[in-house]
Amino acid sequence: MEFKAVRGVEDLIPPESEKFEKVVETFKNVVNKAGFREVILPIFEEAGLFSRSVGETTDIVQKEMYVFEDKGGRVIALRPEGTASAVRAYIEHGVFAKEPFTKWFYVGPMFRFERPQAGRKRQFFQAGCEVFGLSSPGADAEVIKVACDILKALKIDYSLELNSIGCEKCRSEYKRALIEFLESRKEKLCEDCIKRFERNPLRVLDCKVETCQNIVAEAPKITDFLCNECSEHFEKLKEYLALLDVKFVENPFLVRGLDYYTKTVFEFKSKKLGAQSTILAGGRYDKLVSQLGGPETPALGFAMGVDRAMLLLPEIEEKREGIFLVTRGEKAYKEGLKLLRLLREKGFRVEIDHRQGSFKAQMKAADRVKAKYVVIIGESEVEEGFFSFKELETGKQERVENIEALIARF
Numbered sequence: 001m002e003f004k005a006v007r008g009v010e011d012l013i014p015p016e017s018e019k020f021e022k023v024v025e026t027f028k029n030v031v032n033k034a035g036f037r038e039v040i041l042p043i044f045e046e047a048g049l050f051s052r053s054v055g056e057t058t059d060i061v062q063k064e065m066y067v068f069e070d071k072g073g074r075v076i077a078l079r080p081e082g083t084a085s086a087v088r089a090y091i092e093h094g095v096f097a098k099e100p101f102t103k104w105f106y107v108g109p110m111f112r113f114e115r116p117q118a119g120r121k122r123q124f125f126q127a128g129c130e131v132f133g134l135s136s137p138g139a140d141a142e143v144i145k146v147a148c149d150i151l152k153a154l155k156i157d158y159s160l161e162l163n164s165i166g167c168e169k170c171r172s173e174y175k176r177a178l179i180e181f182l183e184s185r186k187e188k189l190c191e192d193c194i195k196r197f198e199r200n201p202l203r204v205l206d207c208k209v210e211t212c213q214n215i216v217a218e219a220p221k222i223t224d225f226l227c228n229e230c231s232e233h234f235e236k237l238k239e240y241l242a243l244l245d246v247k248f249v250e251n252p253f254l255v256r257g258l259d260y261y262t263k264t265v266f267e268f269k270s271k272k273l274g275a276q277s278t279i280l281a282g283g284r285y286d287k288l289v290s291q292l293g294g295p296e297t298p299a300l301g302f303a304m305g306v307d308r309a310m311l312l313l314p315e316i317e318e319k320r321e322g323i324f325l326v327t328r329g330e331k332a333y334k335e336g337l338k339l340l341r342l343l344r345e346k347g348f349r350v351e352i353d354h355r356q357g358s359f360k361a362q363m364k365a366a367d368r369v370k371a372k373y374v375v376i377i378g379e380s381e382v383e384e385g386f387f388s389f390k391e392l393e394t395g396k397q398e399r400v401e402n403i404e405a406l407i408a409r410f
């Protein structure tokens, strides 16, 4: 075959596309009930938006972004995540001046040039929520609760890890302590970490290389460095989470792979996913709006990996649904077309077999499309004006005298 989908990019054909729809629909149902409204954001942006927000030293910006120059000479990036665009739109439309607080959600494809594997594609889908204008730890608690509710509605088992990475104040002190600690173990760090630990030591904390992880396990903990404000925020959050009946474990080395987070960070993980265990993650980013040119605005949010959620979704039991019309002969086929029109007008799901093949082949087709009922129109049916009606699950077949009586059966 000459053309195939590009490496790391996948088609979703049925029933996978239906699983996708189910995840997205469930997500939308839950966030709608929590008062979030949809934003539809562009798939590409000026590349600078992401280096400024996600962070110049992150893997996402340095290695994984799809960047190209368009015909107007602009440097464009396919979005690697959704938050930067949401913040850009929030500022660009002056939403901060119109609403005391704003709750948005988005769903769409994201792009990262990574080594493809199960649960990691180069085009992947995220469904995310963002809250602007709220600094209270109660907002963090509610956002985390909404995330729990989404996974619960999808019947996905998870564990929730929680941390606070503080503000600029307390983090700079922690960074100093961490650099000092890493300096003393420099020779055991991986190549990437040696390069980046002085510029951004937090990146070492989420390095996936085992030797680095062993070193990190003994590193100083950020939670021991939190300033009063950050530590109070974290304590209140934990108190509110308990009120909302949210179970979590504290992970003092959880930092997330993006630079814009402040205070709260969290990750929902599933053991069933293997190496790519994170299914939903997020946190607070109180400095990002001002960093991108807006007014000081506290904000927080999360994104869920739709593809990963699909991997974890319990098998959907395909229910029998709708009506399949089986006909014999041209006359019966024409009657079938009339019946098809009528039943669709009544709002039923109806299919007809246009192949006009054998009775057996048509019954097989009815079974394959998981029809609930079959209506058989044969020569005698046309002549005498009755219908044969069969329920596929039970195999029960009966004679129905006219269309009205037939419709009453469904």
Ligand SMILES: [Zn+2]
Residues within 6 Å of the ligand: 166, 167, 168, 169, 170, 171, 226, 227, 228, 229, 230, 231
């Ligand atoms: Zn602080």
Ligand SMILES: [Zn+2]
Residues within 6 Å of the ligand: 189, 190, 191, 192, 193, 204, 207, 208, 209, 212
């Ligand atoms: Zn490393």
